Amino acid sequence: MIHRIYSNLNSFKELQFKRGLNLVLAQKSPGATDRQTRNGAGKSSIIDIINFLLGSNVPADSIFRSKKLELFTFGLEIDIKETKYTVERCGIRPNKIVLSSDENISSNFSFVKNSFFKEQTITNDNWKEFLGVVLFSLNQKSGISERYTPKYRSLISYFARREKEGGFFNPTRHSNFQSLGDEQINISFLLGIDWTISQKWQIVRTREKTLDELKKALKEGALGDVIGSVAELRTQVALSDSNINRINNNLADYKILPEYEQLDIEASLLTREIGELLDANSVDKDMLFDLTDAMNYEDHSIKANDINQLYTEAGVNLPNLVQKRIDEVIAFHESIIQNRKEYLQFEVLAAEQRIKKRTDIVNKKEKRKSELLKILLSHGAIEQYLNLQSELNKKEAENEFLHQKLHSAEQISGEKAELDIERRQLLLRLQQDFREQSSLVNEAIITFEKISRSLYENAGNLTISESMNGPQIDIFIPGQKSTGINKMQIFCFDMMLMVLNNERNIGPGFLIHDSHLFDGVDSRQIAKAIQLGEKLSREFNFQYIITMNDDDFPREYLSDFKFNDYLVPVELTDATEDGGLFGFRFE
Template sequence: MKLLKLYSDNQGFKTITFNPGLNIVAGLQSSALSTDSYNGIGKSSSLHLVHLMFGGKFDEKISSDKKLKQFLSAYGNIYLSFNIGSSSYTIRKNFAENDYFVNDEKISKTAYPKKLSEIFGLVNRIDFNFKPLLNIFARRYLPERSYYAGALTQQGQPPHDYYQMLYNLTLLGVDTTLIKKNKVIAENINKLKKTEQVLNQQKLTINEGDYLDLKDELIQLEDAKSNFIIAQNYDELKRQADNLTFEMNSLRNKIYSNERDISKKTRLLKASDHEVVDISRVADIYAEAKFHFKDKVEIQLRQAEEFHLSLQKARKTRLQEQIIVLGDDNSLQNKILISVESRRDHLLKDLDAKGALEEYNSIVERIRTLEADIAELTSYQTLLAKFDKDKANLEVDKATVRADSVKQIEDSKSYIAQVEAIFRQFVKRFYRGHGGSFKITNSKDAQYLFNIDVHIPKDGSQGINEVKIFCYDMLLFSLNPDLLGVVAHDSCIFSGVDPRQVAQMFKVVLEMVQNHDLQYFVNINKDTYELLLNDVIEEGVESILTSEERYIIKTSKVLELYDADPQNTLFGFTFG
């Protein structure tokens, strides 16, 4: 990718037209007042805005993000143009809306990450989307986030975050198949642990010794049920009660059917009230059209009207008679139903009086309870056996993956040594005689299986840590030059760094631009910018940059931002 242009239809915005190589946004100080500062003028926002155009999110829990979102929502359209090979793209984004536009194609917020992965051809190259990739190669600075806490914290997460480590290991060329397999195993083990807690709670309520007693009682009750002797006339009474129940259901169905017919015919009767043909109205309509019927035609129309009215009257009479008949039938059916219900109720009382039904039902109910209790115990025992089997299998899988990961590191020693050599070459550019170290080793219990140890002597100090971050980022670019093609840093990477080493950073960048087609985007403040352009970087020490390199740095300034007037800031306004 080559960034081409960042611009807006808001006239206050300071357009950035990118160079194919080095790009510097310089925060300068035009005011002579010591209280004026080149902080807050938009240097860091320029890189942050690139992230936002590529789908970066606002964290509304953080005050600065909330204020920037509110500001941009009323700012207008912002555009970012870039090339990938011979293909050109322009992203348009209005932050008052959720959608993005790529070459005028509307892309929803949820579909945007997938679209970017397709545009950058990441689908078959890495197994994560564009956003974390951009975080790795374009480290921004944002308040309350820790992108510059260490070499591996490009996602702003704690050092041992699983996905952050996975992304780094991927770009370092490590096969991550075992890592993903180990994560699945770990997740399944965690699920089993939750199951184990449930089983342990259930175990407290279950007495294992009760299982056989329950089965013995069930056998006895099933025998009692099969041998149960009911009173002599019990079967006959039950048969009569069943017949009466059947008759009741038939009567209820008949009553329901009649009620439905009554309702239907009543609706038809009401509808017929509106079916009136007004022949005089027909004549009036024709009269308005200056058309007059002949006398004979009018007589025929009157006769037709009389015939229609007689038919309508006959239909109403027939519907009224049918409704009366159905109503009378329902009255009769209801009387019969009441009588049948009464007879059946007496029979059921007789059955209970015999004592057989109640006793028999109590045996059946107890059998159901026992069967449920036994099923619960059986389910618990089955689940417990399955749990033990699954747990054993997962422990075997986990041990196998661990063993395979040890072998993977052993087999990769030569490759890791080559990666370390590249890292040390970068470090030696800054510290004579000290190349630091780079190791990938087996982790004792982390889900990501492998530890990455990036070390420079005394990297506990801020300046040395920033140099380590710079060298590590250049290492990742060297291993993946065609993946994104861009590296970006915030000016905080120069904080606490010795002036000679700052100059060395730019010397390395210019070589990477020249030899590996790197596009480098950085924002710097006034002091750093002037330091780079001077032939003497500190008293008695000449710059390691050649005059040609200093000229390239000077002409690579794509934007100057000043402190004295809000119009000279990135957005042309101050906010927050």
């Protein structure tokens, strides 16, 4: 239990507590808003101080790092397992904890330098390790360094919830930032069921997250469009391997010819020259055809008898002189035709000789070209070889990436199948644990039902069930859609945890609720909750601290309840600048 909260800040209002119920009421000045009262009186700051002195982190925006408070030391007198300790901490040196006791501090911890000293200066991590072991029987270091195990700071936060962390929205979560795994592991621990099953579930979720990130990375890679099923990737890999083999075979058979380029130029030149010769032969052949036609035409010459016969048939007798003249003309004509034929024959012979000569040259050039092509086809140029090698390097890089993707896809597929199997195995293991731990599960259900029945005519239900995502805890109280009933779910859940853990002799021995828990709650229910808290804290020997505004305190429903016996002797008010817990207002 907590005995005292103090500070070397002169204006700080020291708080004294006792076992059982403790009420811290803050006076609200007329016209002040809830925000002004809460900021001015410092009710929620009481929980901040307790968490600060019990090892919480101290971020840059913490009030203990503010200019007004960072130089001052805050202290806490607290019973930890029948031993009274005093712990002090300062905002400017948040990693330094001064721990003292009326008895010698246990030397079972590595950080304890000398067990004969009643005061030790330790680190905050050492302090959390100490509290985790002593309050919750955690293994040393498990509350700090190991992953997915019950953590001291997470466990203690269920007994000192903070509104600014989102501690009053969900019974099973002490913070909006708490992960599902942390929630399941720590709640399982507090209920006494096997928390290692929740640990395994968180490992599965982490592996699934890694797989999802790997899938995303693969899809965003250089060959992202190729990623798909394992079967699709196998097809791509097979085709890529075949292409690589083909290029490798081409390179293996490749024969480099140093003079390849010169021979290639010569072959091209021969091709051009052969083409020109064939074109010239084609022209001469066309000319031969024309010359032959001309020679055939010249064979049809005119005879003298043909002319005489023509005139005779016309009844005309030509004189001898005319006949003689005709014979002379025909003789002249025949001499011209003969000369023409001789010319044509000469041209034909010349064309045929040219064609033959060109044909001989073409045959020689074709033979040389054939030799060159044979050499060129069986060899290659260095440049072509280098291009082929460059293509191979590119294809091999793509092929390697495809193989990696296939390997990753096969891993993903196999890992996904393994994770599905692990989930089913964990579900069976959780069902078995619930059967084996049915007494603990039933005790939690019955305890919650008794507590809620004390507040409501229709008792609420706590269900602890198995799911494919780990243990699932659901709470139902009739009318739970209202804000007030939601807050009373948290009250009942916290009281259940307090009762169960006190019976198991673990936990801090105190429970703290500030005014945020009672926001929106009907005054009669607040009164019942206060009385129930007092009754349970007395029966189960724990400390229950409540902070709230005085005008929210339901006196009219507590006429038979001696609440004055439980008031903490401190005056907190927002009416004056120095009326709050620290003696000044924060901006």
